[in-house]
Amino acid sequence: MPSTRTWFITGASRGLGRAFAEAALSAGDRVVAAARNVEPLADLTEKHPDTLLPLALDVSDRRAVFETVERAAAAFGGLDIVVNNAGGMLYGMVEEATEKQIRDHLDVNFFGAVWVSQAVLPHLRARGSGRLLQVTSMGAGGGMASVGFYGAGKSALDSVSEALAMEVAQFGVKVTIVQMGGYATGLFTAGTTETAPAPAYAGLRAELEEMWGDEAGPEASTAAPAIMKLVGLPDPPRRLILGDRSFDHVLEMDRARAEQYRASESLSRMAPG
Numbered sequence: 001m002p003s004t005r006t007w008f009i010t011g012a013s014r015g016l017g018r019a020f021a022e023a024a025l026s027a028g029d030r031v032v033a034a035a036r037n038v039e040p041l042a043d044l045t046e047k048h049p050d051t052l053l054p055l056a057l058d059v060s061d062r063r064a065v066f067e068t069v070e071r072a073a074a075a076f077g078g079l080d081i082v083v084n085n086a087g088g089m090l091y092g093m094v095e096e097a098t099e100k101q102i103r104d105h106l107d108v109n110f111f112g113a114v115w116v117s118q119a120v121l122p123h124l125r126a127r128g129s130g131r132l133l134q135v136t137s138m139g140a141g142g143g144m145a146s147v148g149f150y151g152a153g154k155s156a157l158d159s160v161s162e163a164l165a166m167e168v169a170q171f172g173v174k175v176t177i178v179q180m181g182g183y184a185t186g187l188f189t190a191g192t193t194e195t196a197p198a199p200a201y202a203g204l205r206a207e208l209e210e211m212w213g214d215e216a217g218p219e220a221s222t223a224a225p226a227i228m229k230l231v232g233l234p235d236p237p238r239r240l241i242l243g244d245r246s247f248d249h250v251l252e253m254d255r256a257r258a259e260q261y262r263a264s265e266s267l268s269r270m271a272p273g
Contacts, residue, residue, distance in 0.1 A: 133230070
């Protein structure tokens with residue numbers, strides 16, 4: 001990988017995407033910052049006019065994704081690091097969500113990441129190197145009431161990224177599934193679509209709100225140093241849980257899941273296969 005690297009980051013106008021872009025630029029790298037609305041990047045573009053290229057992009061539009069990736073690669077002579085970060089939140093119970101809400105959500109959180117992966121891989125393969133960071137979630141291994149479709153999209157991306165990592169390793173392209181913890185990114189405000197609440201779930205909603213509290217989480221910028229270290233590793237991990245408390249929480253969820261399996265082991269072993 002060259003000493004000055006070129007990044008392609010989706011969802012780069014706010015939150016984690018912006019934090020990663022700022023860290024890469026501070027390290028002397030070049031960044032193509034893709035977002036639906038690039039106006040919030042005006043100050044960063046003014047500060048880094050020669051190394052930051054903002055490009056408007058809706059990742060759910062496959063044709064636009066391929067065209068934008070071609071523009072990005074041409075602007076800086078190729079791509080080295082791709083961060084699939086664009087996403088949103090669909091908040092509400094499974095029964096409440098409309099078909100349009102579900103499809104729109106997965107068009108961004110799952111299919112958008114797939115389109116970007118497909119578009120950038122020819123460029124990374126041509127270099128015989130490159131990093132593809134697939135931003136999923138610490139909750140990708142299981143569902144949680146009221147955010148089931150968010151978890152579903154991230155779980156699907158998690159799974160397909162495992163397959164992708166096996167497929168592209170032969171070309172020198174390395175994939176890391178970055179399972180993010182909870183950061184103050186604006187996901188639950190600007191990035192959220194809500195269902196129309198059904199009265200039947202009022203009690204559960206109140207329980208969830210009390211359980212989650214009002215804490216927004218650490219600033220997105222605190223995640224950037226780990227990402228910068230990750231992309232510098234010669235042999236990066238296939239998976240990375242990003243966040244101190246999140247790491248412990250995921251291990252606890254894995255232990256609980258193992259106990260659930262053990263509780264029904266005798267039933268599992270009744271069937272061959």
